[in-house]
Amino acid sequence: xxxxxxxxxxxxxxxxxxxxxxxxxxxxxxxxxxxxxxxxxxxxxxxxxxxxxxxxxxxxxxxxxxxxxxxxxxxxxxxxxxxxxxxxxxxxxxxxxxxxxxxxxxxxxxxxxxxxxxxxxxxxxxxxxxxxxxxxxxxxxxxxxxxxxxxxxxxxxxxxxxxxxxxxxxxxxxxxxxxxxxxxxxxxxxxxxxxxxxxxxxxxxxxxxxxxxxxxxxxxxxxxxxxxxxxxxxxxxxxxxxxxxxxxxxxxxxxxx
Ligand SMILES: [Mg+2]
Numbered sequence: 001x002x003x004x005x006x007x008x009x010x011x012x013x014x015x016x017x018x019x020x021x022x023x024x025x026x027x028x029x030x031x032x033x034x035x036x037x038x039x040x041x042x043x044x045x046x047x048x049x050x051x052x053x054x055x056x057x058x059x060x061x062x063x064x065x066x067x068x069x070x071x072x073x074x075x076x077x078x079x080x081x082x083x084x085x086x087x088x089x090x091x092x093x094x095x096x097x098x099x100x101x102x103x104x105x106x107x108x109x110x111x112x113x114x115x116x117x118x119x120x121x122x123x124x125x126x127x128x129x130x131x132x133x134x135x136x137x138x139x140x141x142x143x144x145x146x147x148x149x150x151x152x153x154x155x156x157x158x159x160x161x162x163x164x165x166x167x168x169x170x171x172x173x174x175x176x177x178x179x180x181x182x183x184x185x186x187x188x189x190x191x192x193x194x195x196x197x198x199x200x201x202x203x204x205x206x207x208x209x210x211x212x213x214x215x216x217x218x219x220x221x222x223x224x225x226x227x228x229x230x231x232x233x234x235x236x237x238x239x240x241x242x243x244x245x246x247x248x249x250x251x252x253x254x255x256x257x
Pocket of ligand 1: 026029203
């Protein structure tokens, strides 16, 4: 039997936590109900207002931290007061990415050579897109059979590169030198903000990376019933909305200290 926290009690605990306070929020499954097609997702009614209001409190920083890219997150129109972190922590809206370290740079160079070879195999119409931590081969405009064969040639070679990850998309294969890690993102933001307490709310497997990187004085909140490292649980985005609403009310009260 899974026990869920009371959102109001949880809000009280967050409001009383030591500040500066970093509030990290996953998006899909936390602020936006899960839908079958990610492009159809939208924020729960009223939740954007609560999130934006929270960012206005003293010594509180609010960050949305998603697996979506920063570009894709634009669909949600998050207020400029929020920190928007995409690609599981690899991208921050308005900032240049944390530079690759030497081994990441070398791996990206290796992946880039493979990508260029694959594009050559695919022939006319294929092209290579270079991104800060990944390289993508596009074959949409290539001869279909040659394009598909080129990606089939590339995939195992890229996966054999130590530390690399690959992701297949529609007529593309993307090769990553750095895997996103939400825990790294939380700790980066914690350091940047000088936060005494970090709070993170997430629903998915990749959110466990954030929970695992947090300390006993932080507040970890899992949404849903799956196994988790988080110490608190809420059932659904509606209860997250209750938590955030109540937290705004609590933070608006005069400080006890
Ligand atoms: Mg999620």
